[in-house]
Amino acid sequence: MSMPLLHLDQVTIRFGGLTAVGEVDLTIGANELVGLIGPNGAGKTTVFNLITGVYQPTSGAITFNGQTTSQLKPYQLTKLGIARTFQNIRLFASLSVFDNVRAAVQVHRDHGIRNALWRGQAFRDGEAAVEKQVMELLEIFDLGQFRDEEAKSLPYGNQRRLEIVRALATKPKLLLLDEPAAGMNPTEKAELTKLIRFIKDKFQIAVLLVEHDMQVVMGICERIAVLDYGVKIAEGTPTEVRANPKVIEAYLGE
Amino acid sequence: MNSGAKRWLLLAIVVAFVTSCFSASFNRYYLGVAIDVGISTIMAVSLNLINGHTGQFSLGHAGFMAVGGFTAARLTLTLSSSAPPDSAQGIALFVVAMLFGGLTAAITGLAVGLPSLRLRGDYLAIVTLGFGEIIRVVFQTSETFGAATGLTGIPKQTTLFWAMSVAAVTVYVVACLVNSTYGRGFIAVHDDEVAASAMGISPTRYKVTAFVIGAFFAGVAGALYAHHKQVLKPDGFDFMKSIDYVVMVILGGMGRTAGVIIAAVLLTVLPEFLRGFAEYRMIIYSLLIIALMLLRPQGLFAFQKKSQTRS
Amino acid sequence: MTEFFQQLINGLALGAIYALIALGYTMVYGVLRFINFAHSDVLMLGAFAAYFLAPVVQSAGTGASVFSAIFIVVIAAAICAVIGMLIEFLAYRPLRQRPKLTVLITAIGVSLFIEFTGQHKAVFGANTKPFPKLLPESTINFGAVSMQSNDVVILLFTALLLAGLWLVIQHTRTGMAMRAVSFNEKAAVLMGVNINRIISFTFGLGSALAAVAGIFYAMRSPGIDPLMGMKPGLYAFVAAVIGGIGNLPGAALGGLLLGLLETFAGGIPGVSNYRDGIAFAILIVILLFKPAGLLGRIQPEKV
Numbered sequence A: 001m002s003m004p005l006l007h008l009d010q011v012t013i014r015f016g017g018l019t020a021v022g023e024v025d026l027t028i029g030a031n032e033l034v035g036l037i038g039p040n041g042a043g044k045t046t047v048f049n050l051i052t053g054v055y056q057p058t059s060g061a062i063t064f065n066g067q068t069t070s071q072l073k074p075y076q077l078t079k080l081g082i083a084r085t086f087q088n089i090r091l092f093a094s095l096s097v098f099d100n101v102r103a104a105v106q107v108h109r110d111h112g113i114r115n116a117l118w119r120g121q122a123f124r125d126g127e128a129a130v131e132k133q134v135m136e137l138l139e140i141f142d143l144g145q146f147r148d149e150e151a152k153s154l155p156y157g158n159q160r161r162l163e164i165v166r167a168l169a170t171k172p173k174l175l176l177l178d179e180p181a182a183g184m185n186p187t188e189k190a191e192l193t194k195l196i197r198f199i200k201d202k203f204q205i206a207v208l209l210v211e212h213d214m215q216v217v218m219g220i221c222e223r224i225a226v227l228d229y230g231v232k233i234a235e236g237t238p239t240e241v242r243a244n245p246k247v248i249e250a251y252l253g254e
Numbered sequence B: 001m002n003s004g005a006k007r008w009l010l011l012a013i014v015v016a017f018v019t020s021c022f023s024a025s026f027n028r029y030y031l032g033v034a035i036d037v038g039i040s041t042i043m044a045v046s047l048n049l050i051n052g053h054t055g056q057f058s059l060g061h062a063g064f065m066a067v068g069g070f071t072a073a074r075l076t077l078t079l080s081s082s083a084p085p086d087s088a089q090g091i092a093l094f095v096v097a098m099l100f101g102g103l104t105a106a107i108t109g110l111a112v113g114l115p116s117l118r119l120r121g122d123y124l125a126i127v128t129l130g131f132g133e134i135i136r137v138v139f140q141t142s143e144t145f146g147a148a149t150g151l152t153g154i155p156k157q158t159t160l161f162w163a164m165s166v167a168a169v170t171v172y173v174v175a176c177l178v179n180s181t182y183g184r185g186f187i188a189v190h191d192d193e194v195a196a197s198a199m200g201i202s203p204t205r206y207k208v209t210a211f212v213i214g215a216f217f218a219g220v221a222g223a224l225y226a227h228h229k230q231v232l233k234p235d236g237f238d239f240m241k242s243i244d245y246v247v248m249v250i251l252g253g254m255g256r257t258a259g260v261i262i263a264a265v266l267l268t269v270l271p272e273f274l275r276g277f278a279e280y281r282m283i284i285y286s287l288l289i290i291a292l293m294l295l296r297p298q299g300l301f302a303f304q305k306k307s308q309t310r311s
Numbered sequence C: 001m002t003e004f005f006q007q008l009i010n011g012l013a014l015g016a017i018y019a020l021i022a023l024g025y026t027m028v029y030g031v032l033r034f035i036n037f038a039h040s041d042v043l044m045l046g047a048f049a050a051y052f053l054a055p056v057v058q059s060a061g062t063g064a065s066v067f068s069a070i071f072i073v074v075i076a077a078a079i080c081a082v083i084g085m086l087i088e089f090l091a092y093r094p095l096r097q098r099p100k101l102t103v104l105i106t107a108i109g110v111s112l113f114i115e116f117t118g119q120h121k122a123v124f125g126a127n128t129k130p131f132p133k134l135l136p137e138s139t140i141n142f143g144a145v146s147m148q149s150n151d152v153v154i155l156l157f158t159a160l161l162l163a164g165l166w167l168v169i170q171h172t173r174t175g176m177a178m179r180a181v182s183f184n185e186k187a188a189v190l191m192g193v194n195i196n197r198i199i200s201f202t203f204g205l206g207s208a209l210a211a212v213a214g215i216f217y218a219m220r221s222p223g224i225d226p227l228m229g230m231k232p233g234l235y236a237f238v239a240a241v242i243g244g245i246g247n248l249p250g251a252a253l254g255g256l257l258l259g260l261l262e263t264f265a266g267g268i269p270g271v272s273n274y275r276d277g278i279a280f281a282i283l284i285v286i287l288l289f290k291p292a293g294l295l296g297r298i299q300p301e302k303v
Helices: A044-051 A074-080 A097-108 A112-118 A121-140 A156-168 A186-203 A214-220 A238-243 A245-252 B002-021 B028-053 B061-079 B088-116 B121-141 B160-178 B184-191 B193-198 B203-229 B239-252 B257-295 C002-032 C039-060 C066-095 C100-119 C149-171 C173-183 C185-190 C195-220 C230-243 C248-267 C272-289
Strands: A006-015 A018-028 A033-037 A059-064 A082-084 A174-178 A206-210 A223-228 A231-236 C139-142 C145-148
Touching: A006 A044, A018 A033, A018 A044, A018 A223, A018 A231, A033 A044, A033 A186, A033 A214, A044 A059, A044 A174, A044 A206, A074 A082, A074 A097, A074 B193, A082 A156, A097 A121, A097 A156, A097 B184, A112 A121, A112 B160, A121 A156, A156 A174, A156 A186, A186 A206, A186 A214, A206 A214, A214 A238, A223 A238, A223 A245, A231 A238, A231 A245, A238 A245, B002 B160, B028 B061, B028 B160, B028 B184, B028 B203, B028 B239, B028 B257, B061 B088, B061 B121, B061 B203, B061 B239, B088 B121, B088 B160, B088 B203, B088 C272, B121 B239, B121 C100, B121 C230, B121 C272, B160 B184, B160 B203, B160 B257, B184 B193, B184 B203, B193 B203, B239 B257, B239 C100, B257 C066, B257 C100, C002 C039, C002 C145, C002 C149, C002 C173, C002 C195, C002 C230, C002 C248, C039 C066, C039 C100, C039 C195, C039 C230, C066 C100, C066 C195, C139 C149, C145 C149, C149 C173, C149 C195, C149 C248, C173 C185, C173 C195, C185 C195, C195 C230, C230 C248, C230 C272, C248 C272
Parallel strands: A033 A206, A033 A223, A082 A174, A174 A206
Antiparallel strands: A006 A018, A006 A059, A223 A231, C139 C145
């Protein structure tokens, strides 16, 4: 592994007296697929929120692509190349499927206001390029046929997929998926597993997956980190983690 | 939509110009109402950018109108001796005054928006209401702006042409802004700030942008209003006036430009028709608001889905 | 120094009135999470109820006495409680599941309706009416400080009402249910709380307090008119937000603060013109530094 894409160095966050995440180290290389697991309340989503800038760590440092991320806001981190999905789907409810993705493409375009008001050739070319880009993405994920539907009217599985497409539209280097398999049936889970692997290969990006479902995580992750009470208790390949007595204890109790 | 938009704007301005040429032969009363309609449209459409599209509930739009109106009127009153109203200089002065009013209102919008847009929902509504009232109190006590009596003898410069043209420009700016990849950010912020932020959209920047642009047009509308009524009183810009525009936005359907225009026209003209029933007029108006909220909270003119993918 | 104490009594009496009104705003916000704009008009209706009741009651009894005053206040409060519950039932209940904004606009509509109907000549009429004396008035001298007996009555009665309210909220089943609803509506329903009844009760209680406040306010003013509720309503509303809307002690604290502020700022020449502006400026400054008010709790959004 050369220079890591994302590096968490002794990251800690306390809320009042409670240490939600304590001295966690985590490294993700470019185009690596890493899983983050742990029992309920272990601090998985908090780690996500730390990486994406929703929270600032109390101590410790996070570097992304060689750059420190402290004090950066979520939207700035997205510009640097971190995209995410949410545990409970957060699509733009009043926008169509197409516009959900289109809003996300905005990140890498400049002079928005001036262009939008002047409506010259550059604007028209730009909008045409955006449309092409959005449609390509939607087609890849079989959502093209729904382009004009309201996002909230899609079936659950498609909404999850749309959220992933929307995140990919920001052209990330690292994609964070927060429990993408939640609420899915076994068939949908199998499809999701394929989809995640496909994304990693097709877009050549790194993926950090928070997941409850062991089968999904064990099936696709190259490396897995295990959190319990905000502390990393194990890390390794799926086989190693599965055999680790600490992990078994954390999941099954005493 | 995209390539045609500018042509529509030009057409609207030409129509406004031609109609205005014949305005001398119109009934003065109807002419006045028509100008009122133009001003209401500017106010409602610009407020719609803030309240409707961006989802930031502002109750202080009349405050920005007051800022634009008073500063613009002060400017023309100070310089009118060297630029008589009918001369070319007079018209140039009026245009400068409009832009000046818009600009001061926009700066006020920035000053109000930057700190208060951190607040959400009800609290934002309260703070904007508060700012609107503070603006009114400042004008009420400032000798420069005539204190409680306000400004009088403002030259009559607002013609049908100016009212309609500025209304057309306002509609153009808001519609073009929102109907673009950039503008989807406003609606994204409206729908879900956290998700918008995670998609690289800076909620603060979009909110402040909406606020400043909305305040600018409210300021220009204030300038038009001042040079239409010729008298400006701080009392006229209390929070009830803000409510009037909020009702137009809601009646038209939040975030639907066409509906909001219809509502602005309707609510400006309707009270004129009810003049014969003056004592029941406001009772009917208030019952209308209640009935509307109970029966059609999405707005009277919201027949179609709000978001369409046009390109 | 004498003047300071005089102003202090004045400010506290005014603040007590604001506190009573603010409690209504804050209680409704607690259970329904919206600002009841019509609250300021309920207090006006309270004053008018007393205006019409006073001659009847006083001619039946012994003129303006403590008993007749209490009787008038109680009846006016009961009338307003019913009106408040009616407003909730007719205008707000059908909108329970709708966005808060819709309810807020409806409340503004209700407020306008009451104000404009009241101004109609067949109802109260727009002109100011002299408010009848409810109590024998006198000036109490306490050393060099002289105070109006009305102010003292207002302060004492308000303290009594606040204590009573606190007992109701903390020590009755209904009060507990109110707290449960404001803490978590869904969970309260699951625990068997009859939410419609609790909301109705909250409106009744808040409106009764507003009626008392309206009568107190009228006792201190030269006269009453259908728009008299706007100013105290707005101030009380600011008070509720400053204290942390949804928080009862906060509303009382905010009310007293604003009453004192208005009285003392009004006494300073040059500042008095900016009085309304200052109240809002303080509101804004407090919200910017404590976004949930002085005693309110911030609820961070879960991501």
